[in-house]
Amino acid sequence: MTESSARLLRLLALLSSRPEWPGAELAERLGVSTRTVRRDVDRLRALDYPVEAAMGPAGGYRLGTSGRLPPLLLDDEEAVAVAVSLRTAAGSGVAGIGETALGALLKLRQLLPDRLRRRLDALAVSSVAMSGPPAVDAGELTTVAGACRDRRCLRFDYRGHHGDVSVRVVEPHELVNWNGRWYLVAWDRERTGWRTFRLDRMRCRPWTGPRFVPREIPGGDPAAFVTRGVALVWPYQAVVRLHAPAESGSARRAATYGRIEAIDERSCRLRFTADSLHALAFLLGALDVDFEVEEPPELAGELLRLADRFQRAVAGPAGGSPGSGGAARPPDAGSGRAAGPAR
Template sequence: MSSEATVERVLRLLSLLQRRPVWTAVELAEELGITDRSVRRDIERLRNLGYPVQAASGLGGGYKLGAGRQLPPLLLTDEEATATAVSLRIAAGGAISGIGDAALDALAKLDQVMPPRLRGNVRALHDSTATLAGTGEVSIETLTTLAAACRDQVQVRFSYTKFHGIEGQRRTEPVRMVAAGPRWYLMAYDLDRQDWRTFRLDRMQHVAATTFRFRPRDHPDPLDYVQESVTASAYQHLTRVRLHLSAEEARRRIPPQIAKIEEDPAPGRCLFIAGADNMEWMALYLAGLGLEMEILEPEGLREVAMNLAETLRSMAGG
């Protein structure tokens, strides 16, 4: 058997070990179409590469992938290597501060070990794309602290700056982080306000996990709650507009942090639901979509739209 075929088989073996806790040698042999003896040899290959494959005790015995203290050499398929390179490229110019240099270093190392055919493809992709940084950076420390707190179910304290610049201290029980476009949000139970809240990560400072564990409360769906919070409930006015467009197409064109898109009973129509403190901004955004639509509420948006139309007509010299 060629070395390339052996590498492919070892990759498949590693994938199987990651799929479930324990496999017997017989099960692995059946999945891979090889003998028990070949399975044992491939297990040793993984161990030599630094993967902590352990012998599992119990009825029938077996193998399981343990947690290692150091990151072992990575075995990646062509698709995985390309996806990793693209992800690192995005991270190097993304909205998570403190990760750019590490991403660039990882990219350089990955580039050195990539086969020439993949290196050329990835470099061409890098040269032909660019990434705009987000409007607010999130530190990698904040991201990892909150992720661990959500996992371990421990309370989190942090300073938070509201939209109008007012800063205050918060004590929360974190549930889930949600990425919406360039921004990250945390859904958490605010212990001082005794209610659920959404927090933008780039407005947090001095984020610290405490030693106080909590029992998870019944909570809304994090994705729905965060979208409702960032598109409607936090604003002075609620906008409802019927777009002459299918909901599927509208979701492709309108970012989730801008508006919530709902189905409409009429075929080929959908509802655009969003909050706004400034009706002029909302009218400009809707006009920029270039779609047929009907304003349902608020009534004041109709007048703003009419004034905008007159202004644009005057600008056009008509």
């Protein structure tokens, strides 16, 4: 590589690393005159890099935008990060993105030097295809994300939980990916209140909405707001007391099911919902901390039935636990207490 070509790549890397560079500072970094910097900038422009210049004593250079994508210059870490991101995007559940991401990954991998290709291959993981949440249209996701960024109102057709379709005009604030589904947190202008919308049920209408002044999302946490909104859809509600403080790792993991409330320095309360008693018990079985059922009373009975089933599953041929000589007895059904895995 000639000295001028190497300097051109160094100049491009510098311009990519900061929003703006004074010409004198670029010259100092490259070890050349400001006149040479101006010539190199002209060469970059000839290669379709949109380098913008501001004149005057405080002037400088920065990479702008153009009508088409110019070649990109990535360092080793950035190239590997982009490749891993493309591989993840191939299974993102966004319709129209998977095949495109895979094609871009194949192009990038072909250009990677051997040392980076080996690093990328070392990060390879196998995936198992399973039925999951409905795919989100990439165009819808882009439109909604752009409206959130630009603070512009959206108008869309929305299919509700029971299949009814309505037209909504909202002020979009935040996108949240919760449990594999995409949700929009927005202020509904006609209903004058905060709402949560699933993106796979939205069909945006072509409309350049007016700008709006952002509002404060209730609680200040968009993800927590979505969790509370989703919980209202399920018919079965439960309250359990966790034997762990609200700020513990166990409580934070349990918060993906519902809402955590602090009780004292040793315990907290979890409120969550599901579509059946069995689903409530299934979620509780995944906790890594002891707990007590506060409500509903029938949840304790469901947990006891599951405990009895598990004990039968490990019982010996004679009906007892292996080596015990007798049948295992389930917990006291009248206690209303269910113990989690031993800590």
